[in-house]
Amino acid sequence: MIASIAALLVLQLVGTIIIRLTGIPLPGPVVGMLLLFAFLLWRGATPKPFESTTRALLQNLALLFVPAGVGIITHLHEVADQWVALSITLIASGTIAIVVTGFVLHWLMPRAEQTKPEA
């Protein structure tokens, strides 16, 4: 487990250094993810302990967004004035984007892919 956590942190660090050096407009962890993806494809299989550590982290991903979400408290007064227009826009636009993306991908997929059972 420690080795897996160390590996994730090293990749995040390398990603962050690459961003600093090149000025690519992406967050460091996203670059770290691309590096790990390339490495895993090259290696062919994911080591078991690494697989279980990352699964535990990703199963609880939602919790990690809570502290940032509470940050809304610092903007309550600005948001409060126009809350009706803001909520309608966020809900409508967010919903449309999800439905459009989902169905475009679904329609363009070959038939054989669509009927696959849940993983």
Added chain:
Amino acid sequence: MDSITQIWVYLAEQPLLWLTITIGVYWLCQQLYRLGREFPLLNPVLISVAVLVVLLATTGTPYDEYFDGAQFISFLLGPATVALAVPLASEAATLKRLWLPIAIALTVGSLSAILTALAIGAALGLHGDMLLSMLPKSVTTPIAMGISDQIGGSPSLTAVFVILTGIVGAAIGIPLLKLLGLRDPVAKGFALGVGSHGIGTARAFEHSSKAGAFSGLAMGLNGALTAILVPLIVWLFGL
């Protein structure tokens, strides 16, 4: 013996207090969500944020003080983002077969997220930096804040819209797609990633590892594409 007030004053200065409260509240909200048979409005992120906002307001705790403790949770977002490569690598074969449908769905979805925010927001009277800050709302926070800064919006306001969009997508995305007859985990996951970034991805992982993998991919790709599209759209519309 210390009075309750003295103990509170002592604890309030320690990172431990708000860290523990955040994890405890989230755990309780998760139980509530299960008890409520995953009813969308009981989404654990939504309820946890609401409960914590009320707690901070009633105890008069400034957000900075809260974040001193809660930052240890936020910090894990970095390693977790890197970890998204693992489920994605195990779906490499599917990714290779579906790259063209994915590229088209990404472009159409990304444009629809930006343009509907612009059209609906403007129609409802939003303008100035409120409207500009809204445009990158569907992508992950660090990218969205960078875009907002570049186009003259307010990055911290954008962060609020990003979180709210994520919560909306996580709460209603999967039940809505199911209602419309979409069953495929790849399409569902990818849609959640494009529309509601990491919070949608978190929800997709609760659904299945396959949905989560494609959601994480969508989040990364849409972040990059939106960083190109939003400044272009702002320039085209002369905003």
